[in-house]
Amino acid sequence: MDVYIYKLKFKGPTHFGETGIDLENVNEWVSSDTLFSALINAMSLISSKDKVTEFVNIFKQQPPFLVSSLFLYSDDICFLPRPKDDSHIPVELRKDKGKEIKKLKWLDATGFKKWISGVHLGEDDLNSLVSLQQAYRDMFKIERRPRVSIDRVTQNSNIYHCGYVYFKDRAGLYGFVSFNDLSTVEPFRKLLTALGETGLGGEKTYGCGLFGLVSMEKVSGVFNEILFHDVKTYTLLSLYHPSEQEITDIGNALIAYDVVRGRGWITSGRYALPLKRKSVGFFTEGSVLSSKPGGCLVDVTPEGASLDTLQHGIYRYGYAFTAPIGR
Secondary structure (H helix, E strand, O other), X not given: OEEEEEEEEEOOOEOEEOOOOOEOOEEOOEOHHHHHHHHHHHHHHHOOHHHHXXXXXXXXXXXXXXXXXXXXXXOOEEEEEOOOOOOOOOHHHHXXXXXXXXXXXXXXXXXXXXXXXXXXXXXXXXXXHHHHHHHHHOOEEEEEEEEEEEOOOOOOEEEEEEEEEEEOOOEEEEEEEEEOOHHHHHHHHHHHHHHHHHOOOOOHHHOOOOEEEEEEEEOOHHHHHHHOOOOOEEEEOOOEOOOHHHHOOHHHHEEEOXXXXXXXXXXXXXXXXXXXXXXXXXXXXXXXXXXXXXXXXXXXOOOOOOOOOOOOOOEEEOOOOEEEEOO
């Protein structure tokens, strides 16, 4: 299994929506299910409908590659979600630094490696990790712009706000992709390039989400040490939805976790459809499990949708991309 790391550089603002009122809430990173859906939409613009259907059917059975979520980088500093298990921190230190630990959402690669190594973290280690949170926030800025909508019936105007993320000069997003089938390396690269030309996320009609592929290469150095060691505990670097075969035992495997519910409108190719997909639950990035999770594509096709409106099934990506934890 070959794992690649790739970096994306955005050409302007992005709009990665977060559940909330109107469009003002945005994230600076992208979950794996959003990324996969965007890749499928990009594929539908450069390939025939039959090839897209065949590709999705292959993923339902045996995925040729697995993707992580997209995380923030600036130059050589790459951030990863903090594993939610903090049992390796001494009890007294957890009591004294409880608030600081809760604020630790992101770790740089070196801090992440130390966190998962099984070595007990001391006060100096935690202080160093906490200080990096400001460096993380300095890599981007969020702008909220007022917008006006006009009611078609009454002609009354309504003000709402839309959020945009601007990455600093040397910052962008990166992700991992693990190939089970090496013949898909170049097709994946082409899909990323096509996605960069159409845009990732929302507000694409305003030029949001356009990016260039800066690099794509096999992992090495600290990431090689993070992703490849033989243990039996794992932390998620993607969203994860258990397959039917995993549901029975999932409760015994969970060590520390959080959940999120995905919902929203359906987009097919370049078109937004007047249909909402079924909502579905995921275990979030940073969740920790005692056995390696698998996952699945989740069927979220709305019931009763006519063929005139929706001509294909709708799926959300729930395969797990993991990093082993050495304790």
